[in-house]
Amino acid sequence: MTISTLATTTTPTSSASSTVSNSDQIKLNNQIAGNFTTFLTLLTTQLQNQSPLDPLDTNQFTQQLVQFASVEQQINMNTQLQTLVSLQQTAQNSQALGFVGKTVTVNGSTAPLTNGQAQWTFNPPSPATATFTVTDSTGQTVLTKTGTVQPGPQSFNWNGLDSSGRQWADGNYTLTITAVGANRQSVAIPTTVTGMVSSVDLTQSPPLLSIGGQTYTLNQILSVQQPTSSSALASLF
DSSP: OOEEEOOOOOOOOSSOOOSOOGGGOEEETTEEEOSHHHHHHHHHHHHHTSOTTSOOOHHHHHHHHHHHHHHHHHHHHHHHHHHHHHHHHHHHHHHHHTTTTOEEEEEOSEEEEBTTBEEEEEOOSSOEEEEEEEEOTTSOEEEEEEEEEOSSOEEEEEOSBOTTOOBOOSEEEEEEEEEEOTTSOEEOOOEEEEEEEEEEETTSSSOEEEETTEEEOGGGEEEEOOOOOOOTTGGGO
């Protein structure tokens, strides 16, 4: 008489379940034993009906019990992990909902133009000559300006006008900064975007925050603050 175990691969889900799935069941001589009590009932019945001329070996019996105990422990562990995942997702959703209506700063290069105003922030690591290029959602270049930047946090404000004085419609626009230092070597200047969290998509894992029509995860938030009106490069426009 032998005990065989089925595969016990379990993928954590958003909710814990106390029901043992088919992949987490155990077979005793091709009979399904979904839990420890059922297993012991089957085992006891088969021991009572075993052949006196060919009884079960004691070592084999002990090995089979140890084998089942190991699988049963794994099933219980999987259930506990499912519960932990569910609690973690609930906490994450609650945290995401707490950002709705708040102004946050995230790593990004796309900002909304609203009522003729768009803003990006950046922090050059060293003095450089920088070219600022604004493009629309189709990739068309809207504006190109060049200026000298110094180290430290500062903002890039755009009033929605291109070089010919045309007013562009409200929408999402992307800022790209290419810069060179005094030694003519390239200087990387990443941008950040500040905006209000308008909604949260809880159907995604992790939840997605909507900021200016773009979506971001919680780990992309750099800071939470009140809107500022600094305009270090306002003279460019």
